[in-house]
Amino acid sequence: MARVRVHNMSMSLDGYAAGPDQSQEHPLGVGGERLHEWMFRTSFGRDMLGTDGGSTAVDDDWVRRGDDGIGATVMGRNMFGPVRGEWPDESWTGWWGDEPPFGHPVFVVTRFGRPSVAMLGGTTFHFVTDGLPAALEQAGAAAEGADVRIGGGVSIVREALREGLVDEIHVTVVPTVLGGGERLFDEVGSWPDGYSCTETAAGDSVVHLRLERA
Amino acid sequence: MARVRVHNMSMSLDGYAAGPDQSQEHPLGVGGERLHEWMFRTSFGRDMLGTDGGSTAVDDDWVRRGDDGIGATVMGRNMFGPVRGEWPDESWTGWWGDEPPFGHPVFVVTRFGRPSVAMLGGTTFHFVTDGLPAALEQAGAAAEGADVRIGGGVSIVREALREGLVDEIHVTVVPTVLGGGERLFDEVGSWPDGYSCTETAAGDSVVHLRLERA
Structure with missing residues (x-):
């Protein structure tokens, strides 16, 4: 059975994982970019x-594990x-350009279907109109034995936590204060x-926590 | 000039440093004890x-630094x-028994004076009735060249942050969710x-951040 994992959920000291006014x-809300600078x-x-470049230390390890x-x-x-609402057409294909970084099937939970x-x-x-559990089931089948990641945003992660659908979550606490937005x-x-909590780590001015279902 | 420091501020993942209904x-609000187990x-x-006993590793170092x-x-x-309100008498002398662990002058900010x-x-x-800045000034004089700690609770730390009165703060993030209380x-x-953020550390199932005035 595929494990359901959440990774690199960056959160401010006041608990926000996205800023206000998305x-x-x-796309990350006003000020939300600050959460991802690390x-x-x-x-x-x-x-x-x-x-090129960039650190290959602790934070890099944690980011990479989100893909493993x-x-x-x-x-x-x-x-x-x-x-929002009905799709006006099929022109929007995500934030990530013609070649998104996933490289695998992605299941988008929405009330509005499209091909x-x-x-x-x-x-x-793929667009799934019958809710998060159904999307996780389809993703589990598509993953062919590998794990399923819930990529975000904040509200779907919160729903998954509340419904007990997450096997592990990695949270990164960022020393900033957003003052508004979506709380994780x-x-x-x-x-x-x-x-x-099965793992803690000190990064370069952020900290990491990993929680797993016991 | 004495530095004003805040230490060992334990906070839940949802941002609470005390539980509800103190x-x-x-005294730490319902469920607030969980924040201090570490x-x-x-x-x-x-x-x-x-x-006797207890860990002498990372978390212990951070706790001890709060006294240094x-x-x-x-x-x-x-x-x-x-x-709350006027002191009915002078019988209440704190939560800490006859020999409190401070070993130095403590300035309690209150609207109601007493000897x-x-x-x-x-x-x-000592009971200070003219506000936090006055209390910090008196504490700075009493500290005789050493630093002043704001011990808590949550609301006075928040006031001190808002008013720019804090030179450094050490926050410990505890992987629990309180769902209510006082947010730090x-x-x-x-x-x-x-x-x-000048320092991060991974403890035994908690993480530490230190922020200092640049």
Whole structure:
């Protein structure tokens, strides 16, 4: 059975994993970029930007582990794009250009269906209209024995935690304060009952925690 | 000039440094004890409880640093005790018994004055009725060249951050979710502008961050 994993969930000291007022201009919410700066200082992050260099130390290890052994990704519609309501057409194919960095099937949870889209580099976007558990089931089958990652955004991770659907989560605490936005651990019910912290790490001005189902 | 330092501020993943419904029975709020368990697993914490053993590793180092070079403590009235409003008498002398662990002058910020109380072991409680800046000034003088610690509770730390009165703060993130209580970093204005994260550390299932005024 595929494990369901969440990685690199960057959170401010006041608990926000996205800033307020998400839009096409501010996909992470206003100020939300600050949460991901640590990632773009790593070698892996620099690769994503198409540039060289970057740290290969602790933070880089944690970023890379978010890809290890992942065979499919599930994400919420807000992570896929800024379009709300019915799809006006099929022109929006994600934030990531013609060749998204996934390289595997991606299942987008949405109330509005549309045909699957095959992108360059092995990524195919599928649109699942019957909820997160169904998306995880389809992703588990598509992953062919590998694990499934919930990529985000914040609200779908929160739903997954609350419903006990997550086997492990890696949280990165970033020493900033956003003052508003989407909180990662609000309304997660009795979580983390039944989980334990199995790993901690000190990065370059961020810290990492890993919690796993016991 | 004395530095103003905050140490061992334990915070849940959802940002609470105290649980809801503080009372004499639950001085840290309901569930708030969970935030401090890591401390009582250290050698320093065991000493406080009057028992032996405990870890002498990373967490213990961070706890001990909270005492190093401190000459006076400032605290809010809620940290001093559960009494609200006018003091009915002078019988309440803190949560810590006849010999509190401070061993130096402690300045309690309150709207209601009362005479200073000298305890065993070098702790004297003074009651300051003209606000936090005045308390810090008196504490700075009493510390005789050593640093001043703001001990808590949560609301006075928040006020000190918002007003730019803190030179450094050590936050410990505990992998639990309280779901309610007092949030450490709500309404801190533009903080941490002008501060930087100067140290991170991985403890035994908690993580530590230190932020200092740049």
